[in-house]
Amino acid sequence: KKLYYILSEELASLGVGRDRLFDILRANKLLIKRQKSYHITTNSHHRFRKHANLIENLEVTRPEQVWVADITYLGNRKNPMYLSLVTDAYSKKIIGYHLDNTLEVSSTVEALDMAIKNRMYPDKKLIHHSDRGLQYCSNIYQDILSKHNIKCSMTESYDPYQNAIAERVNGILKQEFFMNTTHLNIKIMKKIVKQSIAIYNSKRPHWSCFFKTPNQTHQQNKMKIKSYRKKTSSKAIALDDV
Numbered sequence: 001k002k003l004y005y006i007l008s009e010e011l012a013s014l015g016v017g018r019d020r021l022f023d024i025l026r027a028n029k030l031l032i033k034r035q036k037s038y039h040i041t042t043n044s045h046h047r048f049r050k051h052a053n054l055i056e057n058l059e060v061t062r063p064e065q066v067w068v069a070d071i072t073y074l075g076n077r078k079n080p081m082y083l084s085l086v087t088d089a090y091s092k093k094i095i096g097y098h099l100d101n102t103l104e105v106s107s108t109v110e111a112l113d114m115a116i117k118n119r120m121y122p123d124k125k126l127i128h129h130s131d132r133g134l135q136y137c138s139n140i141y142q143d144i145l146s147k148h149n150i151k152c153s154m155t156e157s158y159d160p161y162q163n164a165i166a167e168r169v170n171g172i173l174k175q176e177f178f179m180n181t182t183h184l185n186i187k188i189m190k191k192i193v194k195q196s197i198a199i200y201n202s203k204r205p206h207w208s209c210f211f212k213t214p215n216q217t218h219q220q221n222k223m224k225i226k227s228y229r230k231k232t233s234s235k236a237i238a239l240d241d242v
Helices: 002-006 010-012 018-027 105-117 139-147 160-176 186-202 214-218
Strands: 066-077 081-088 094-100 126-129 152-153
Touching: 002 010, 002 081, 002 152, 018 139, 066 152, 066 160, 081 105, 081 186, 094 105, 094 186, 105 139, 126 214, 139 152
Parallel strands: 066 126, 126 152
Antiparallel strands: 066 081, 081 094
């Protein structure tokens, strides 16, 4: 859908509609294949304080109102890599990131430091939302949030819908940018991550942002982003459609 939107003028001049474009992509094996993978990166059995969920019924109406943080697994058992991400819930822009071979707190701190450095609206109130993993509950991470007057919010049970934006962004990076390539070393993967996130932020339109890119959406606050509700719950979830 995003590709059809980007190429709409060129395709119209060739007499190619959406269905025909999909047929062409399918014939050339260029359609995105959905892959389900599950790897635990969250250790919530620890001594650190777990915070309440502050965004469950919150309507996100501007950039830098809510950040969502998550860790996604790349690589394999012989070559494990973990990508820490901080994403803006309104614009879907990846604000901070860091790739490492371990799940050390220092990796998530690197991503958070980048996000804070990249803030465009430092005077606005901001909530940081994540799971209850040790990395986010740690004293080091919490001290940085407190230092910058960022409120902490956490999922109160394991429910993928509660951190749906982070999960969706993880899927986009793996499925559309081939970040699930497992045989490359971390030095090369860091370059791929950097280039992919730059393209993701500046060139990939989002359905929930009315086909604007994350960068475009992040530079304004007039647009009311599309959201979806879980049928069995009253929770509002901002998601990107396929």
